[in-house]
Amino acid sequence: MARNTHDHLAELIYQVRDKLTPEQAGGTGGSEGLGTKVLDVVYLVGCYHFARWWHAPEEEKTDDELTATGSLSGPRSELRDADATPEAVLAALRAHTHAHLACHGVRDPADPSQSRLLLHGDDLAPRQLAAERLRGAEFAYLSACHSAAPGKELADEVISVASAFQLCGYRHVIGSLWTVEDDMGPLLAQEVYRLLGAPDTPGTAHALHRAIGKLRQHDRYREPLFWASVVHSGP
Secondary structure (H helix, E strand, O other), X not given: OHHHXXXXXXXXXXXXXXXXXXXXXOOOOOOOOOOOOOOOEEEEXXXXXXXXXOOHHHHHHHHHHHHHHHHOOOOEEEEEHHHOOHHHHHHHHHHOOEEEEEOEXXXXXXXXXXXXXXXXXXXXXXXXXXXXXXXXXOEEEEEOOOOOOOOOOOOOOOOOHHHHHHHOOOOEEEEEOOXXXXXXXXXXXXXXXXXXXXXXXXXXXXXXXXHHHHHOXXXXXXXXXXXXXXEEEOO
């Protein structure tokens, strides 16, 4: 059954890839630096609903991540709590070029097409994202555990939530290969967005690299168990 699901999702992936513009596929064009471009940004925060996992301190950390995104200029909108349903999130993704999602993520190693982001009322999975055509999409920061984690099979055709974001149009995606400590998320996001919002921004991949370098100077996060989880996908 898992193989049939993989095959079907792979077919969707190839269909999406064939319809991508060069900019979406990671070719020439588009803006490598995000700080000098007028942005239309959406920040999607769907954590608070999951009270059994998230309590007041974690809500404050999510607010810290939201504040960090203020380093990027441009209009913004937010979805929180009950407003952050999968349908509302997808609608917002269609209308915005940049996204920051701070929520829980779940990995299914046997069937990565069933890995997902936990939103209010339901989940957002690669299958739903693969059906989208987000031609204006530029940058997505997935602050969710396991958002870039692949499955055990199809090692040469990685399927994850992060890769699904790329396939539906996002040129740059930041995600996590495994669990991210709650305290670490805001620290990393603050430095990434500070670098992306700078006039001389180094671009997304280099911004994450430098941000991780700074994170490694922190006494708590020197070990690869912490900083090696967060990865960039894109040109």
